[in-house]
Amino acid sequence: MLKYRQYQTLQQKLTPQQIQYLKLLQIPIVQLEQKIKEELEQNPFLEEGLEQSIEEMLDLELSDNQELDQAVKEELKEEYEELTEEPLPKPEEEFTLEDFMRSYEDEEATIPKTKDVIGEDLEDELPWQPPAVETLEEKLLEQLAPIANEKEMRIAEEILGNINEDGYLIRSVEEIAEDLRLGEKMEVTAEEVEEVLRKIQRLDPPGIGARDLKECLLVQLEVGDFPEDRKNLAIRILNEAYDDFMKKKI
Template identity: 45%
Template sequence: MLKLKQEQKLQQKLSPQQIQYIKLLQLPTLALEQRIKAELESNPLLEEGPEEEEETPLEEALDETPETAEAEATSETTETEAETVEEEASTEIEEEIDWEELFNNVDDLYGYKARVDRTDEDEERRELPLPARPSMIEHLREQLVLLDLNETERLIAEQIIGSIDEDGYLRRPLESIVDDLMFTHGVSVTEEDVERVLKQIQRLDPVGIAARDLRECLIVQLEAMPEDTPGREVALRMLREAFKDFAMKHFEALQRKLGVSEAELKEAYDLIQHLNPKPGEGGDVAPQQNYIVPDFTVTYQDGEFIITLNSRNAPQLRISRRYRQMLEQMAAEKKKGKRTNGLDEQTRAFLKNKLESARWFINSINQRRQTMLKVMKAIVELQEDFFKYGEGHLKPMILKDVADRIGMDISTVSRVVNGKYVQTDFGVYPLKYFFSEGLATESGEEVSNREVKALIQRMIEQEDKRNPLSDQKIAELLAKQGFKIARRTVTKYREQLGIPVARLRREIVLDDQQEKEAASEK
């Protein structure tokens, strides 16, 4: 049985302007450039260029207002994030467009643009187009002509190269490659045939490519070295006969198994350390061109901070004069009672819609600029010592500290911070770098956990490499310096720094006498 029920709901709604503003706010500089280009292509009333002087004011105005309120009322967000509406979004973005006021105040509309910090020096610093480089797969295929392969072996080589992972390893079983050759090319080969071709590919550039594990990768690189390379033979024996002890850094066990002196073991171990464990990465074949474009620049000059928002990739925006005049003319004709056909009405409606969209977009760009500068200014004020003196002067700070300071929501600050970078006098930093939890000292002072991490890193760098510091020992040393920190916290910070456990940080260190003996043997 169907029943009618009436209930009240309190729903939070975001207008289309607010949604547009939120999306623009979270874009970094390069992504914003692409977004503006896309908007310029889709909206003929939006164009880039400097402001032009207005010749004559508009005498007639439109007599109707676009029904934007209804569109806004139906725009609801289903995302949880939408529940936190941006209270700081300007009322100019949220309000409906009053066409009468819009066209009477011509100077406010035409030439209304998002201002940018563009200089001749900025133009000169634009990056040149990157040259096209071959991928690792293409690089290997080009080298196949150097191998003496018949037609079948060439097919095997192509299949192997196509199966190599991004880090340069071949993790597919040879049996699968044999099956693929049969199914795709109707060629019957054995695993021994594939193994023989694989050995040749592994000695192409970079040497060790297509290895099936780390041990094989290192062995291939050692075998490709001249036989008289110091430490080569001991290194090969170490990998072939005692790889587990090598990986675990059991140096005493390696000396016993290989029957070598500590100096010989160090020579072999250092040789292996200089090999490339991931031949598919970091080579000169197709280097990654990942450039960071700072969104802000902060400098300290003459006792004050200068904060600049990088807007050189955002062109100046304005409403198109030609289309605006077309809309003005149509509005004037309608005021005079002239009849317009259906096509003219459609054109007029289209232009009105695009004009509204262009104004919203320009407003959103301006609002984004203001919000980003507010957030960056607050960060500089809260981290003043860092921007003056650099590393070692970072204070504990969370998103709420910035949000409370500028009177905005935490979600807004989070959008500004995420993916953005700042150029300082001490280098380029992600904005997230300045946010960290505090750690209390014995004196009651709070310090950033980044400072504690820096202390841990310095301790490890200065430790005795024969007997590295355990996490418990590091916690004890920090306690002596006044930092209340548990061993498990030291472990967490060490892992975040990408530093292995003490056992894996062990190194073979020779004393002066051993160094002299090793040098005399050479």
């Protein structure tokens, strides 16, 4: 025979929101960020905002079980502070756009304006430009200008364009003269190129444009301030025993 009885039991059940929040707490941060990105892509009504979303999450009344709600809120708060390394912002610490603009205007008013020597604001000055660096070719042409005519200056430009990084001339005077005759339609001989080259070699630095080390040393001895007897001996060694000198056969 069937009997009907009435029992009184106490059960605790989680709401779907609580179950979802507890699942989120178990997800690693990398996967959680990926899941948030996927939700943002799928739902156009969602907006990215970590502080606002967690703050609103903590203010929700999840169910009638206040103890469980409080535990969930504490877990969410700890996760947020570990993620951002800073406590949740308090409502009284929030600022509006008007507060920000007002504080900016007050700060700007307290900063004195610096004026230059002619009394104009620094804002009106021209922007800073790096100082121009004068190249070696420009320095040599500047030294050569007082002792050379227009034709010689053009020959000098061609010579300087054929000097390598070590300061040696990489083309012969005959080739340079031929280049000027063909490219510039200039009537110039190898002797004229040689004469301009000789002037360039005696500029500062002396020996620039030499065709080899021997020529460079001879030019430096010629223009250097050395005792006459030692200078003549050094020139004689280079001219008569250059190979022995380079091999240190003293």
